[in-house]
Amino acid sequence: MNSVELTVNKRVVQKAVEPRTSLADMMRDTLDLTGTHLGCEHGVCGACTILVDGVPTRSCITYAVACDGADVTTIEGLDDDEIAGELRAAFTREHALQCGYCTPGMLVSARDLVKRLPDADEKKIRIGMSGNLCRCTGYVGIVRAVQSVIAERRARDIAPEPDGGRKVLGPAGAGHNVCVSAQKSAVAKSATRDATEVIAPLEIPDFTPSTTLDQQFTVAHPSATVFALFDDIAAVASCLPGATLVGTPRPERVEGAIRVKIGPISANFNGAARVERDEANLSGRILGVGNDQRSRSTTQGEIRYRLVPLDDGASTQVELTIGYSLTGMLAQVGRSGLVRDLAARLVAEFAGNLDRRLSGDATSAPPAAADLNGVSLILGLLRERATRFVRRFAGRGGSA
């Protein structure tokens, strides 16, 4: 727990909060200021918008500890505010709310627009309010309400403040209690989190992949040699960046893990696979299922391969079809473009490793994927950005 001091609605408060406590949770759970609403909790819907150092911020993605010493105003603190009063009257008049869930955030954002916009331009108001979602009104009433307040105030010769009153540089809320440094807080977590007993799934079911990608590459070795290598499960796994095996692999059951990394996001899929081979057609299939405990996501994947002899058998074209399905938390950030990019990079790496392996260069076994910057992993699973959530949620909201 860290001690955080804030001025909330003109009252100084000091509370002990965890570093992970958002400003919104501190307002609601610690100070009972439940007028601050939480919608998406990742900065998209705007319901949690409150004033920090006088300007709107997202209190769901701003941590209380990072605002130590700041001045905070929630909707409760705007009761006697002149602009907020005018906006409340206008919202009532224009039917700018129905259920009211978005209204606290709407009023905070609208108040900021009223201060900053030079005139009641509808387009600018719509753009300015686009970070606050309302599922009831269709926005027409909200826009009219904001327009009317701006128009009335400008008619009363109240000049706009283009900077919304902010005069200093840097993130709102930051830089007050600078000298409170090195707030060591003993967090006992990773030990328990990482040591969780990992159990590979028992079943390796057949499935229809939701996404498939085709890749191919050529290695300068005869098909028989390549086919033999594909039979050596440990060798194949060692060519696959991020893959590790547990126990003795058998064709009907291989247990292991694959670590996938993109930027700061990483996942460790523990699972099992089975291997099928068709000697007559120099083809085969690796079918697997895995779980990432931390994100509670599950993936199923298959790699189908087919070897085509080239150059009178001197080299081999390896044709891969990679298919996967993903469920759970990580599935919500799936996007095919990045996955394809990942798969291409993965396969390039896989091909290079395979080629080196076939050339007898067993010493150049690839390092663990965790050490490979930019090497993301197989089946494309991850390779995603949390920020895409934003788009997805917004998109879904738009079609709701």
Place this chain on the structure above:
Amino acid sequence: MKPAPFAYERPRDIASALAVMASTDGVVKIMAGGQSLGPMLNLRLVAPDTIVDITGLAELKHVEVTGDELVIGACVTHADIEDGRIPDVTRGAMQRVASAIAYRAVRNRGTVGGSLSHADPSADWVSTFAALGATLSLRSAKGARRVAMKDFMLGALESVLQPREMLEAVRVPVMSASARWGYVKSCRKTGEFAHAIGAVLIDPEAGKARVVIGAVEAAPIIVESAEELFGGRITSDFGTKFDARVADNLLSKAGMSDAADRHIHVTVLRRAVAEAAA
């Protein structure tokens, strides 16, 4: 939707921030506004052991014009640029870009350095600073180095930033009086991450053009000498010389196989060129 527990450090200056990062075990993440990191923490896509909050460091909010470049501290916010709280050497180009990033509440905390370090291919500054020819100052306990923005991005969320290294400042060259700027992005919803970005800096008097095709789900496509996109030569009528086929080829070569995706990017780039020519 609550982050996994993390330890929190708020150092007093850059030196102690670097020392904290060097001496702390486990995964350390810098937070410089947290408008990208916050959602990832809440969704538990990222679960660092320690967060180092650099938003209080005065050194990172320092801005100055030295010689022919503007040096912007990493913790300057999008709103600081939008509102003109820092000097401008780009004749309003940065101000216009800043004003269209996400939403005002995000711009009030989101920083230039945080956005670049996050290395989202769809982020506005990633394409903008590449087109403006900016350079980044990076610092770690081992020392300082400079990297051109065009060499910074390696892929989606991947940059040349090393573990325990931080972005200290962005150095933006003064835009020449004859240079023309165009910046267009395609978003289906206002404020969301762009699906396509076109950024162009064209100087017909110098016969030079730099073109960036961004939001390609990987490092942006940067054409440092973009004569080929304008029929081989940059002239004052470059607006009528834009060759969409060359742009389409660039995208194909970069691996964008979907014709509709290429069409969107080419169209956005054409609009950016038109804006520069207007």
